[in-house]
Amino acid sequence: MKSLMALSVVALVLVMGCATDQSKEIAQLRQEVSDLKVLAGPPPTSLDTLYPPEADAPVYQIKMFEMEAPFTGIAIETGKGNFELAKAYFERFRTQYLEVSKMVPEWEKEYPLEPVEQLGASLETGEQDKIMAAFGAVAGACNDCHFLNMPKVQQKYHWEDCSGIMVSDPVTKENVKYSQFMVNLNVSFVGIGLELEQGQPDNALKHFEALNSRYQTLKETCGACHQTEREYYVDDNVQALINTLGATLRTSSPDTNSVRTLSQQIGMESCMKCHWLHIPATYAKAQWNERKQGGEE
Numbered sequence: 001m002k003s004l005m006a007l008s009v010v011a012l013v014l015v016m017g018c019a020t021d022q023s024k025e026i027a028q029l030r031q032e033v034s035d036l037k038v039l040a041g042p043p044p045t046s047l048d049t050l051y052p053p054e055a056d057a058p059v060y061q062i063k064m065f066e067m068e069a070p071f072t073g074i075a076i077e078t079g080k081g082n083f084e085l086a087k088a089y090f091e092r093f094r095t096q097y098l099e100v101s102k103m104v105p106e107w108e109k110e111y112p113l114e115p116v117e118q119l120g121a122s123l124e125t126g127e128q129d130k131i132m133a134a135f136g137a138v139a140g141a142c143n144d145c146h147f148l149n150m151p152k153v154q155q156k157y158h159w160e161d162c163s164g165i166m167v168s169d170p171v172t173k174e175n176v177k178y179s180q181f182m183v184n185l186n187v188s189f190v191g192i193g194l195e196l197e198q199g200q201p202d203n204a205l206k207h208f209e210a211l212n213s214r215y216q217t218l219k220e221t222c223g224a225c226h227q228t229e230r231e232y233y234v235d236d237n238v239q240a241l242i243n244t245l246g247a248t249l250r251t252s253s254p255d256t257n258s259v260r261t262l263s264q265q266i267g268m269e270s271c272m273k274c275h276w277l278h279i280p281a282t283y284a285k286a287q288w289n290e291r292k293q294g295g296e297e
């Protein structure tokens with residue numbers, strides 16, 4: 001009987017142990033999921049009121065610069081041993097910091113007060129090392145948020161969205177979405193090499209003609225976001241490569257190696273480098289929109 005009781009106590013302890021372990025694990029997983037959501041998700045929606053089109057100007061960004069100037073002033077004056085002026089900058093900075101911390105409710109806890117108060121206290125000591133260490137701690141809080149959120153805010157509010165751009169495809173004569181135009185461009189680009197591989201130089205040339213005319217259209221699409229002439233990706237250097245590719249394909253038996261090399265150069269200098277620059281913001285936006293439509297956020 002005694003041993004039976006002991007056994008059931010052991011069993012109970014085991015079950016409880018499991019239960020607490022599990023709830024701890026669940027809490028941990030919940031935290032992880034919420035961290036990952038912050039990492040992969042869009043910036044807090046209350047920022048919408050601080051950026052165009054809802055606001056007249058990028059209010060939050062302007063506030064950042066207003067906060068940064070006196071903050072940097074603290075370090076400059078400390079370096080000069082001018083502690084009174086450093087303290088004056090600190091007061092200005094502190095006011096700005098408190099104001100900014102309330103602008104985005106979701107981020108209030110990302111503006112810790114303690115390191116700021118410690119920076120204030122360190123300024124009373126007049127010891128440069130101490131002050132700069134306290135300054136570094138505040139800068140650390142700035143960076144914690146910047147590393148995680150600055151790229152997302154830039155992508156959401158400073159990059160135009162290409163999902164709204166319609167392009168008139170010169171080959172199919174259809175009006176297509178920008179992403180569909182890219183697919184069409186890709187078909188003519190990749191088609192050249194594939195047809196040549198199959199021993200069909202005439203078809204390869206047809207794909208080339210389509211590529212070249214789509215390329216002229218591609219040049220015009222930059223104007224949807226850029227006002228100045230483009231010096232990369234669709235400039236005369238790339239057009240020269242395309243022209244050489246055309247000349248090579250028009251010879252009686254096109255040299256496969258030259259075609260491959262020229263295609264790789266075009267792919268690298270135009271398609272690839274333009275993608276490295278423009279795709280991150282485009283896909284971040286697309287992913288956030290998809291989630292919104294999925295009802296997750």
Ligand code: HEC
Nearest residue numbers: 162163179182183185186189233270271274275278279282
């Ligand atoms: C503005 C510079 C730019 C240039 C130059 C450019 N692209 Fe793109 N491309 C984009 C952008 C932006 C997207 C994303 C469009 C979207 O999803 O809305 C894209 C998407 C694509 C896609 C779809 C990728 C996928 O699978 O998700 C393909 C394929 C593609 N481009 C091929 C090409 C080829 C081939 C060239 C060169 C002949 C080229 N692009 C040149 C900007 C560019």
Ligand code: HEC
Nearest residue numbers: 058061064065068071107110141142145146149150153154
């Ligand atoms: C809770 C998040 C957060 C904290 C904390 C924060 N920032 Fe920022 N900061 C941002 C975001 C987001 C941007 C991007 C704004 C934009 O581009 O519109 C930014 C942009 C800036 C910029 C402009 C950079 C550029 O090149 O566009 C400066 C300067 C700046 N912050 C200074 C600071 C300083 C100094 C601190 C700390 C004392 C700080 N920030 C704390 C979120 C934060």
Ligand code: HEC
Nearest residue numbers: 158159160161162218219221222224225230231232233234
């Ligand atoms: C959907 C909007 C959009 C389209 C379309 C677009 N860009 Fe951009 N591009 C940007 C943004 C935003 C930046 C970064 C800020 C800036 O430079 O304006 C940028 C930056 C650049 C830069 C680096 C900065 C500079 O101005 O030199 C180059 C080069 C560039 N784009 C080339 C192109 C070319 C070439 C095309 C057309 C084939 C193109 N872009 C189409 C949005 C776009």
